[in-house]
Amino acid sequence: MAAEIAGLSPMEAFAIVGIAGIGAQWLAWRFRIPAIVLMLATGLLLGPVTGFFVPSRDIGPLLEPMISLAVAIILFEGGLTLNFRELHDAKAAVRHLVYIGAPLGWALSALALNRIAGLQWEAAIVFGGIMIVTGPTVIAPLLRQARLQPRPAQALQWEAIVNDALGGLAAVLALLVVLVGHQNLGGAEALWKLISGVGFALALGLASGAGIVTAFRRNLVPEYMKVPLLFVTVLGAFPGANAVLDESGLLTVTVMGLLIANANLPSYTEIHRFKESATILLVSGVFILLGAGFRFETLQLLDWRAVAFVLSVILIVRPLTVYVALIGTGLPWREKALIAFTGPRGVVLVAISGIFAERLVAEGIADGALLVPLAFVLVVATVVLHGFTLGPMARWLGLASGDRPGLIIVGGSEFSTGLAQALEKAGVDVVIVDPNRSRLLSARHAGLKYYYGDILSEAAETSVGLVAYNALLSASDNDAYNTLVATDLTPELGRDAIWQVTREKDEVARYALPIQLGGQGISGGRTLSQYLALLEAGWRFRTTRLTAEYTLAHWRESRAGAIPLAVVDRGKVAFVSDEARIVARAGSRIIALAPPDAPEVERRDESEADAGTPTGLPAGMVCLGRAPEDTRTIFANMGNPRPPTEQPR
The missing domain is CATH 1.20.1530.20 (Na+/H+ antiporter like fold)
Incomplete structure (x- = not known):
């Protein structure tokens, strides 16, 4: 001493x-x-x-x-x-x-x-x-x-x-x-x-x-x-x-x-x-x-x-x-x-x-x-x-989630469902949360985890199990709610793990919010309505794994026109804020939206999430993330949905 x-x-x-x-x-x-x-x-x-x-x-x-x-x-x-x-x-x-x-x-x-x-x-x-x-x-x-x-x-x-x-x-x-x-x-x-x-x-x-x-x-x-x-x-x-x-x-x-x-x-x-x-x-x-x-x-x-x-x-x-x-x-x-x-x-x-x-x-x-x-x-x-x-x-004991990263997507929509399917193929554990039951139909019938309720409620902390997830994307059709969720959960998850779809009219000075509110933006400042319009036009989610031979440069060349959304690497998921500055290496998986006329790269694509009719919905029915005009008719067509208090599977 x-x-x-x-x-x-x-x-x-x-x-x-x-x-x-x-x-x-x-x-x-x-x-x-x-x-x-x-x-x-x-x-x-x-x-x-x-x-x-x-x-x-x-x-x-x-x-x-x-x-x-x-x-x-x-x-x-x-x-x-x-x-x-x-x-x-x-x-x-x-x-x-x-x-x-x-x-x-x-x-x-x-x-x-x-x-x-x-x-x-x-x-x-x-x-x-x-x-x-x-x-x-x-x-x-x-x-x-x-x-x-x-x-x-x-x-x-x-x-x-x-x-x-x-x-x-x-x-x-x-x-x-x-x-x-x-x-x-x-x-x-x-x-x-x-x-x-x-x-x-x-x-x-x-x-x-x-x-x-x-x-x-x-x-x-x-x-x-x-x-x-x-x-x-x-x-x-x-x-x-x-x-x-x-x-x-x-x-x-x-x-x-x-x-x-x-x-x-x-x-x-x-x-x-x-x-x-x-x-x-x-x-x-x-x-x-x-x-x-x-x-x-x-x-x-x-x-x-x-x-x-x-x-x-x-x-x-x-x-x-x-x-x-x-x-x-x-x-x-x-x-x-x-x-x-x-x-x-x-x-x-x-x-x-x-x-x-x-x-x-x-x-x-x-x-x-x-x-x-x-x-x-x-x-x-x-x-x-x-x-x-x-x-x-x-x-x-088989009680660990493993090295799979966890992501919460707030807001059910066609975009959320397709993105969640692509991310799960890349090894990400995803749960979609929405207080409107009808917006969770596509997620439920695609076999995804979901939670019917408000992510900011006291019940969600125990029901969703926030400790099991290390990132969040706020992507509902309510810009104010997205901002509230991202701001409120920043102390819990950290600002570097919180993302938010771009707000409508965010580029107009009178609507712009201070930088300390909300989450990080993704992929060139597109709004949810713009993503939904792309999906309706036939764009599809693609998950591609990079290798030592098939690098990021090769991906850019073969996927010209695609919109990179997220990169999954080393047990973490990070959304792309600047499409020109993507950080990826061999073993990384890139989730992107590809245009309808994109060339097929089947050997590299690990999965393909159809951006048309969500899996499991009746023919001709498309959930766009907003409550249908006659929800009772849709629920009747769907059979007997599970009660609204159901927890994520």
């Missing part, structure tokens, strides 16, 4: 924390590895390895309140994430994992901590509550990287989101009970202090949340002040509750977040964006501070019991919790096995453990000192293990 060097000024220390935290997050995104691993390595490198940054030395007495406030905001964010209506509408597996799995996991974790790790019951019960949290900031990147099928991915994702709040509540309540019990008070006095302190914390949280909801609903606060007011309210409520009962402020802010999340506020989108940004900053900062302040000497407190504890959590506690919780859900054994052996812990576990450990030690519970090293070991073991095994295990 390197000797400590000259200290940094507080300003330099804050800069180091920000740069190191966000830098680690970016590198993790860039190289597709769990962010928590890089943040841990960065913190250890800055602190105990090099001595360049020592939080207790460089920040001093501000360190503890900074971490406490950061954890309070993180727990508030966890409360904001939990919408009980969404939980009620969620699949049975998710509800079982929450209602049964959370308390059972708490009990089994506490038992393992006491019997295997050797912790006193007080420390075991507190730490067991925190262990309910399976790391929402960790599980989402792992799910995207592993490309799981929608149902197990949704179960794991929603379990992490919901238990993020419940785990914090459980741990805080357990800590408050332990703290009051160790204050040498009489039984009645201790009970009164606990009830009054918890009651005040709950009342303050409910009152603060209700005040925010009332002010927002009655427009008593301008839009630009809503997020700052929310932030300040959290900062005020947290120490206010702590003044009555230590650490009860964490309970206050969590309850406050829960109330606001379930109030159906019209400004919730802005609040959601704020909490995401704040969480990334705070999680990064807290983990860098905890990593830099870690001392390798604390690992000496651990022995073989720590290894046995980690193994018991991974191989006994988590599987037993999941298998018991999922009884009666009807899930196949393969999905149960995948969920049972996937439970990464994240930064919330480490952050809360750091605060609770100090409080327990201060109250004379010596085993509290073991919480931090146990948390670090458990987080590193589960993140590294699941980071490397989730994908292979999913493939072995």
Whole structure:
């Protein structure tokens, strides 16, 4: 271990924390590895390895309140994430994992901590509550990287989101009970202090949340002040509750977040964006501070019991919790096995453990000192293990989507159906989404996946399984809706994965939108009506694979006049924004619209999607993406279509 060097000024220390935290997050995104691993390595490198940054030395007495406030905001964010209506509408597996799995996991974790790790019951019960949290900031990147099928991915994702709040509540309540019990008070006095302190914390949280909801609903606060007011309210409520009962402020802010999340506020989108940004900053900062302040000497407190504890959590506690919780859900054994052996812990576990450990030690519970090293070991073991095994295990169980890229096409039409057929031939997993059932007829009878509903609805997040798709094309006949969808889902998928057909009159100044709205354009600025006109004139979709002999130049020569739409390569689909600047190589597949008189290149064309009558429709019937005049007649001709609530196949 390197000797400590000259200290940094507080300003330099804050800069180091920000740069190191966000830098680690970016590198993790860039190289597709769990962010928590890089943040841990960065913190250890800055602190105990090099001595360049020592939080207790460089920040001093501000360190503890900074971490406490950061954890309070993180727990508030966890409360904001939990919408009980969404939980009620969620699949049975998710509800079982929450209602049964959370308390059972708490009990089994506490038992393992006491019997295997050797912790006193007080420390075991507190730490067991925190262990309910399976790391929402960790599980989402792992799910995207592993490309799981929608149902197990949704179960794991929603379990992490919901238990993020419940785990914090459980741990805080357990800590408050332990703290009051160790204050040498009489039984009645201790009970009164606990009830009054918890009651005040709950009342303050409910009152603060209700005040925010009332002010927002009655427009008593301008839009630009809503997020700052929310932030300040959290900062005020947290120490206010702590003044009555230590650490009860964490309970206050969590309850406050829960109330606001379930109030159906019209400004919730802005609040959601704020909490995401704040969480990334705070999680990064807290983990860098905890990593830099870690001392390798604390690992000496651990022995073989720590290894046995980690193994018991991974191989006994988590599987037993999941298998018991999922009884009666009807899930196949393969999905149960995948969920049972996937439970990464994240930064919330480490952050809360750091605060609770100090409080327990201060109250004379010596085993509290073991919480931090146990948390670090458990987080590193589960993140590294699941980071490397989730994908292979999913493939072995047949629950992975493979390396197939996923695309959501918003808007059913002849264009969407033909494009989806061509893309599926190129190895792309496509789902067409439309809130109008009649526009999905061609997709359904072409054997394509579809979803009848609004892509922006809360139900779509779980029903469609957004985590299984990494790109989106907004191509409905409503330009305003296309722009709304592309803008709203950009934070979810990233702007580089969002495309939109060109808006009508977009070249006219009075109709043009700011560049930050909508998605990227495709293929020379053509509108949906122009694509439909080409299809009606006999143009057809073609999927062509390039080889070392048949290059992009050969394709251009043999497909003169064709309109390149998309390139599928290396597990990604990218639409062509500039026809003169296509990036493709051997093995790439080019999806294009070819004119009626295009020469045949049968050896190169892998598929050909007929752009005339959609597959499966009665003769003479063409779906142009708009509701037919007499839908009842068409449905009668089609037989008995599936109910509108049908999910994608």
